[in-house]
Amino acid sequence: GAGVSQSPSNKVTEKGKDVELRCDPISGHTALYWYRQSLGQGLEFLIYFQGNSAPDKSGLPSDRFSAERTGGSVSTLTIQRTQQEDSAVYLCASSLDVQGGTQYFGPGTRLLVL
Amino acid sequence: KQEVTQIPAALSVPEGENLVLNCSFTDSAIYNLQWFRQDPGKGLTSLLLIQSSQREQTSGRLNASLDKSSGRSTLYIAASQPGDSATYLCAVYSGGGADGLTFGKGTHLIIQP
Numbered sequence: 001g002a003g004v005s006q007s008p009s010n011k012v013t014e015k016g017k018d019v020e021l022r023c024d025p026i027s028g029h030t031a032l033y034w035y036r037q038s039l040g041q042g043l044e045f046l047i048y049f050q051g052n053s054a055p056d057k058s059g060l061p062s063d064r065f066s067a068e069r070t071g072g073s074v075s076t077l078t079i080q081r082t083q084q085e086d087s088a089v090y091l092c093a094s095s096l097d098v099q100g101g102t103q104y105f106g107p108g109t110r111l112l113v114l
Numbered sequence: 115k116q117e118v119t120q121i122p123a124a125l126s127v128p129e130g131e132n133l134v135l136n137c138s139f140t141d142s143a144i145y146n147l148q149w150f151r152q153d154p155g156k157g158l159t160s161l162l163l164i165q166s167s168q169r170e171q172t173s174g175r176l177n178a179s180l181d182k183s184s185g186r187s188t189l190y191i192a193a194s195q196p197g198d199s200a201t202y203l204c205a206v207y208s209g210g211g212a213d214g215l216t217f218g219k220g221t222h223l224i225i226q227p
Contacts, residue, residue, distance in 0.1 A: 033214050045214030100145040100207050105158040
């Protein structure tokens, strides 16, 4: 596609439920990044993929968070047993590779945990 | 740990003025620095990317400078317009992909018509 797309655009869920967020990067971009933007916290890096591999998962906030990427394209970020503090905008970005190229961001998924 | 600070946090100026947004970072060992704008409820739009070996980049009315040794960058906006109203974010990339981008908290800019 022309840009990075994310779905859903908005998600409201109840505390304790699992949610799955999807990111479709720009075609041909091998690097994919997930960030979280919380009110008052700014933008926080979560995890990146080079191809299907995520070399470092230490940025994920807790073990309730996991991410995968298949076919070097679409990625999903899964949050299990959601908590109210998980409420945030989850942004995905992609770049040609991880060597410092411009990162292009999607519109984000706004998650609200009640 | 890299920290990025943006000053001012908010700025309101009349249309037509030239203005400067400031960004500072604590670790000068960066790969590049990127400026973004974010409109309310939207994602980020990349404005300019400066590699660590570069001093400045220009795009239209925007000019970004980088002084890596002092840990500073500025974004200069010439002849501001109401459409420039947005939050401007500075982010540094330290290489290797492991840490992603480290962002400042942004400058919320309002251009008064």
